[in-house]
Each structure stands twice: as structure tokens, then as C-alpha cells.
Amino acid sequence: xxxxxxxxxxxxxxxxxxxxxxxxxxxxxxxxxxxxxxxxxxxxxxxxxxxxxxxxxxxxxxxxxxxxxxxxxxxxxxxxxxxxxxxxxxxxxxxxxxxxxxxxxxxxxxxxxxxxxxxxxxxxxxxxxxxxxxxxxxxx
Numbered sequence: 001x002x003x004x005x006x007x008x009x010x011x012x013x014x015x016x017x018x019x020x021x022x023x024x025x026x027x028x029x030x031x032x033x034x035x036x037x038x039x040x041x042x043x044x045x046x047x048x049x050x051x052x053x054x055x056x057x058x059x060x061x062x063x064x065x066x067x068x069x070x071x072x073x074x075x076x077x078x079x080x081x082x083x084x085x086x087x088x089x090x091x092x093x094x095x096x097x098x099x100x101x102x103x104x105x106x107x108x109x110x111x112x113x114x115x116x117x118x119x120x121x122x123x124x125x126x127x128x129x130x131x132x133x134x135x136x137x138x139x140x
Contacts (some may be wrong), residue, residue: 021127027054029086030114033074035061035093038116038134042092043069048079048135049090061093074101081108088112092134095119102129 008010030053039060042048046068049055058069059077072080089110093101098117100107105113106127115121116134123129 027052028088029054029056029084030070030088030090031056031081031084031086031110032058032090033077033093033105034058034091035074035097039092040064042134043071053088053090055090056086061097065139077104078108081105081110084109088114090114090116092116102127 030049030054032039032043033048043058043064043066055069057080058066058071059074059080061074063073064071076133083112086117087110089105089112091098091101091105091113093116098115098119098121102113102115102121106124111127112129113121113129115129115131120131121129
């Protein structure tokens with residue numbers, strides 16, 4: 001069951017998306033799915049995804065506060081991603097979790113994954129996967 005706070009967050013996210021579209025920005029709306037220290041460090045950096053990606057929401061495997069993004073538990077993926085109407089995810093989890101989370105993301109309607117897990121995930125008929133190293137500028 002959703003809380004009033006979650007509904008307010010979703011409303012703010014929708015408003016931000018609308019404002020961004022009105023500005024004719026070219027950034028791709030994405031969700032960030034993370035677990036582990038690297039993902040936690042990235043969530044502390046507002047522009048970690050680069051200028052081509054606009055992070056709408058983050059999903060983490062444990063309760064986490066971020067000064068830059070709204071962070072939800074990974075148990076909210078299946079409910080929130082379809083409602084956000086987003087089709088791209090950045091996956092930054094330990095390699096042993098990557099395949100199962102890619103399956104979950106595909107079932108949520110994600111069609112593109114930027115995979116920073118270190119695991120080589122295989123593309124599927126309805127899911128494009130780009131296996132890359134995460135950004136190096138996390139420290140500092």
C-alpha cells in the first residue's frame with residue numbers, strides 16, 4: 001500500500017518530467033537500480049549519469065537517503081516503474097544480482113539497460129543491454 005509521501009513524490013516526479021519536456025531537453029528519463037558501495041557513492045553525486053540521462057527515481061536494496069534523488073526500496077520496482085512510464089534503467093549492483101534484476105526490470109517495461117554490474121548480460125528480443133564500466137569519477 002502506498003503512503004501519502006510516496007504519492008507526493010510521484011506527483012513531483014511527474015511535474016519535473018513535464019517541466020523538462022517543455023524545456024525541450026534531450027536527456028533520456030531513466031531509473032537507477034543499485035546495491036552496494038559503488039551505487040551508494042553514485043547516488044550522492046547529482047550528475048553521475050551524465051548530461052544524456054535524467055534520473056527520475058532510484059531503487060536500492062536497503063533504506064538509503066540521497067541528497068540528490070528520491071530513493072525507494074527495490075520492492076517498489078514493479079509498482080512504480082510502470083507508473084513512471086520510463087523505459088531505460090541504469091543497473092549498478094553486484095554481478096551475482098544483475099541477471100535476476102534485469103529480468104525484473106524487463107517485466108516492469110524497461111526496454112534498455114545500461115549495465116554497470118560487471119556481469120556480461122545478454123540482450124533479449126525486447127531488451128537492449130549495454131554492458132559498461134561505471135563512471136570513474138566517483139571519488140573526491
